[in-house]
Amino acid sequence: MIYGNKERRTQVWLCGAHFINDIYTGVLNPIMPFIAEQVRISMPIATIILSCSHIFSSLLQPYFGFFADKMRKRAFIFWGLLSTALFISLVPTAKHIPLMILFIILGSIGSSLFHPQSLGFVVKFSETDSVKNMGIFIAMGTLGFSTGPLVSSSIAQFFGLSKMPVMACLGVLWALLMFSCVPKFSKSESKPLEFSLKQAFVDILSNRKLNILNIIAMLKSLITTSCSILLPFLWKAEGYNKFQIGAALFCFLFLGGIGSLLSPKAEQKIGTANVFYISMIVTFPMMLMFMFTYKTMPLLSFVIFALMGFVTMFATPITMSMAQKVLPQYKSIIGGFINGFSWGIVAIAMSMIGYIAQATSIVPVLVVISIIPAICSVLVKYLFAENK
Numbered sequence: 001m002i003y004g005n006k007e008r009r010t011q012v013w014l015c016g017a018h019f020i021n022d023i024y025t026g027v028l029n030p031i032m033p034f035i036a037e038q039v040r041i042s043m044p045i046a047t048i049i050l051s052c053s054h055i056f057s058s059l060l061q062p063y064f065g066f067f068a069d070k071m072r073k074r075a076f077i078f079w080g081l082l083s084t085a086l087f088i089s090l091v092p093t094a095k096h097i098p099l100m101i102l103f104i105i106l107g108s109i110g111s112s113l114f115h116p117q118s119l120g121f122v123v124k125f126s127e128t129d130s131v132k133n134m135g136i137f138i139a140m141g142t143l144g145f146s147t148g149p150l151v152s153s154s155i156a157q158f159f160g161l162s163k164m165p166v167m168a169c170l171g172v173l174w175a176l177l178m179f180s181c182v183p184k185f186s187k188s189e190s191k192p193l194e195f196s197l198k199q200a201f202v203d204i205l206s207n208r209k210l211n212i213l214n215i216i217a218m219l220k221s222l223i224t225t226s227c228s229i230l231l232p233f234l235w236k237a238e239g240y241n242k243f244q245i246g247a248a249l250f251c252f253l254f255l256g257g258i259g260s261l262l263s264p265k266a267e268q269k270i271g272t273a274n275v276f277y278i279s280m281i282v283t284f285p286m287m288l289m290f291m292f293t294y295k296t297m298p299l300l301s302f303v304i305f306a307l308m309g310f311v312t313m314f315a316t317p318i319t320m321s322m323a324q325k326v327l328p329q330y331k332s333i334i335g336g337f338i339n340g341f342s343w344g345i346v347a348i349a350m351s352m353i354g355y356i357a358q359a360t361s362i363v364p365v366l367v368v369i370s371i372i373p374a375i376c377s378v379l380v381k382y383l384f385a386e387n388k
Helices: 008-025 028-039 041-060 062-072 075-093 097-124 131-159 160-181 197-205 208-237 242-270 272-281 281-293 296-310 317-325 328-359 362-383
Strands: none
Touching: 008 075, 008 097, 008 131, 008 160, 008 281, 028 041, 028 075, 028 097, 028 131, 028 160, 028 208, 041 097, 041 208, 041 328, 062 075, 062 097, 062 197, 062 328, 075 097, 075 160, 097 131, 097 317, 097 328, 131 160, 131 242, 131 317, 160 272, 197 208, 197 328, 208 242, 208 272, 208 296, 208 317, 208 328, 208 362, 242 272, 242 296, 242 317, 272 281, 272 296, 272 317, 272 362, 281 296, 317 328, 328 362
């Protein structure tokens, strides 16, 4: 049995909400080259716009996590999912850049509202194995993120960008049903907690172990984000259509979700440190293989790219679970840092990376990016220094 009897209903609804919310966060990447063509903007500008999406969906998560921990209300998971579903679905229909950016910002803020509180709820409502439950929850989000490109590219390819708003229906319906299916805080728990935002941030940012885990999360999100944003432009230039690009991203992110799902079992067999080492080091040789095959052996390059997703996200649930155990009183805030802040920092960097990729070439830039986690894998040993 995956869940205990008392936790099953809540965990299923939270995992379902994570899957659906992250469908919307993944819809723009494969169709952005075609949206850019529609509104007549270049790849660097499109990269900046996509970076805005990641910034507003990520950098604000620690702050929303603070209020979620302090207020002890369920509101963030409902309104977050509603906002993400409604506004992201409207982005492809926007004919003017300011309106498109507004829709992206509002939808991304919705995702930023949803994630930290839902991450805290997974631990709060876990009766059995919180690491296993976190692995399932993160895997469902990754699978949703992988499904987004497939759904959006299919709708865009066969029905047109103007039909994208129909995607909002699923998110709105699930958010409304969660009102009755996710438990409220008990009366004793519903009293606001007394701690300050400054104190929480000082405690988190002064903790060496959490800083290392944040760096690891940033490096893995750097690989995922740079591949998801830049490679659709490469494939469009190579002549691939919307559906083919969406299918490639789906495979990459879907196998990433499988990696997250298998991660807790792998941790038991090979050890936590080895899971981190595999996730951080193996990406580099795989990116090299992709570079040498994407023109001459495209099918093999797609297989390599998909397996790269598995490796990149292999350590994601372990990173989150380990971080939340360091300072358990700040579960939602730490969830916001690992799952959000790290992605936001990478999104800021992507604005510059987009210009570099256009000035040079996309694939060599990705190879250089993949070297960074391999070099920084030396940090893993410091996670276990205290235990020794």
